[in-house]
Amino acid sequence: MQNYIIKEIQKLKCKFDTLNPFDIIEDLKINLWFRYGLGNLKGFYYLTHHQRYIVINADLNERDQLMVAAHELGHDRFHQHLARVSPLKDFMLYDMTSRTEYQANLFASELLIADEEVKECISQDMDYFGLCSTVGFNPQLVTFKLYGMMQRGYKINLPETPNSTFLNK
Numbered sequence: 001m002q003n004y005i006i007k008e009i010q011k012l013k014c015k016f017d018t019l020n021p022f023d024i025i026e027d028l029k030i031n032l033w034f035r036y037g038l039g040n041l042k043g044f045y046y047l048t049h050h051q052r053y054i055v056i057n058a059d060l061n062e063r064d065q066l067m068v069a070a071h072e073l074g075h076d077r078f079h080q081h082l083a084r085v086s087p088l089k090d091f092m093l094y095d096m097t098s099r100t101e102y103q104a105n106l107f108a109s110e111l112l113i114a115d116e117e118v119k120e121c122i123s124q125d126m127d128y129f130g131l132c133s134t135v136g137f138n139p140q141l142v143t144f145k146l147y148g149m150m151q152r153g154y155k156i157n158l159p160e161t162p163n164s165t166f167l168n169k
Contacts, residue, residue, distance in 0.1 A: 002106065002148055002151045002152060003152075005074075005078075005103070005106055005107050005110055005148075006110060006152075008077050008078075008107070009107070009110055009111055012024055012077075012111075015027075019111055019112070021066065021069040021070040021073045021108075021111060021112070022066070022069055024073060025054060025069060025073055025076075028052075028076070029052075030052040030053070030054055030073075030076060031051060031052065031053045031054070032053075032054050032056070032069075033053065033054070033055045033056070034055075034056050034057075034058040034065075035055055035056070035057065035058055036057075036058045036059055037059075038055075038057040038058075038059070041057060042056075042057055042060065042064070042068045042071075043055055043056040043057055043068040043069075043071070043072050044072070045072040045075040045076055045079075052076055054069065054072040054073070054076070056068050056069060056072070063136065063137070063138075064138075066112065067108060067112065067137065067138065067141055070107065070108035070111045070112050071104045071105060071107070071108040072104070073107070073108075073111070074103060074104035074105070074106075074107030074108055074111075075100070075104050077107065078100075078103055078104070078107070079100050079103070079104070105141070105144045106144055106147075106148050108141065108144070109141050109142070109144035109145035109148060110145065110148055112137060112141070113135050113137060113141070113142065113145040115149060115154075117134070117135050118131065118135070118145060118146070118149060119154075121134050121135070122156070128142075128159040143158060143159075146158055
């Protein structure tokens, strides 16, 4: 699945000349809504009457909205068949127990964080939190990126195990 995710991201980049999930969502003509009052719900993806929708919690900060957009875009690319049955709701993004959430997390991490950025930080002997600060993303998303790079053969030591409840707090 990891290679399939990378190929899908490469196709999107070639087709739309961007890796910004908001731009890709717009170019794919997916309806994007920001809604207040969703509580702990970060966002969700659903499909109805051949229309695709991504709903993002408007109470989140911009960086978290970007991560949720990338995550929900992953659901669009790989899980449309599941969204026909019921919306894919994300109370916590970093779930390692659900295959669909795991795939959406890997997609988001690969879309938002370039291998080159990570390799540059590692070559400078930067610690894990320095890496997270440099790439500008939540440590859990960075952990998914590192895990994905390990699966592709990079020699990386994971500083922590992805925590499924990190953003649920």
